[in-house]
Amino acid sequence: MTTSRAVLVSCLLTLTALSFLSAEFTFPTLDSTEDLRRVFTDRSLSEQSLLLLHLFANNVRISKNNNIYPAFDPTNNFGNVYANRHACSSIPRIPRYVYEPRGLKNIPMENRARIVLCLYAVALQKFSFNDDVTALQSLRDQYDQNIDDTQLNDIINIWGRKQAPLGLLVSLIINRHGTEPTYEWKNCELQQIYVDLVTGDRGYVKILWRNVPQDLLNDDVAVVLFNNQLEPNAGDSYVYILQITSSEGSYDTNVALNEGLQARLHKYKKSGWFSSTVEEEICRGKELQSPDRVPVRTNRHIELQLFVRNGYSCFRVYIDDCDDWSSHFPNAWVGLYTSAGERTENYKQWQWVSKFTKGLNDGDYETLEHCTGTVIAPGLLAKFIVYEYFNIARTPLWPAKN
8 A cells, every 4th residue: 555545545544434433423513623633632633624614624625415526526526715826836725724724833844735735636536426337347457456347346236336436435545356246247347348339310208228248148148228217127117128149239229218227148048030038147338327416506506407308308406405495586487499509598398397397305305396398309408597598507418319
């Protein structure tokens, strides 16, 4: 273990320990470093650590469900809150009270504090949520090559594809590689087999596949579509089946695009001219997901997403507090656009947010939804509009490849 990794792991373990403490004990409200000193009087927590805890506490937000989120994007930058004119460009900048603390003039704090902050921020960057299995394998190879693909597959099954980097980080910290998987399925990408679902014509699913081994093709194999990852293999629970005879190819189906659709590779047996049997599962591709939601700039508790339902473009607004929602933007509306450069008034379709219907609760958020009559297609995006044509949020473009 290198020095930087040791410091990083120690920092993360400290934060984990503090989170467990907060679950067991009720602490008074902390408003200053003096309050922190009183809490940690009998604990071996250094003055430098108190200052860094104060720094992080002032740059997070806590949802109504007590989930904690950074007030900046750790995957993009460290935020301007760490300003320090004397810091070099390769180390994040921090407030003056951290690098020149009162009463600690003889302690070389400046670089030490920035380096600890840098390591924490780098961890957030490296292990941030994504569903790229190849990137996950690279992270594994960088930090612990003793975790094999079977164990990595277990981490993906337990944590989910998008949170798997966080699961890997936890495995590295507590050195638990042999955890029991929640489910027994295997991920195709870990076997270098690629099965993808993308946006086809008229809002239908297009299947792409490549690197299917010849020995599987010789025994008959099919790509089978299921409504979601939790759908069982038993019976006829699948929504579409396509026998494939080549290692690479594509096929346009008549299945409407929906969030959660998943392609699985199965052994396949024809039992007559018009009948067939889906047999043993080989591996699974990732679920079809809409692009990530984006925050509405004037309010951190509102987010916007463009999603698909039955092949049509839909809007979803995530709201932290529905009761207070209408007072923020009584005349807000969301528009659908055909390109990022389209003028705000040149929308394809639109609807008042007040006329959206209530969607499912997302844990930290209530949701409001509206589906348009426009078929989903690559290049479409949604904008959140207030004050006539003032745009305060814009979703990513709908991708050609989901």
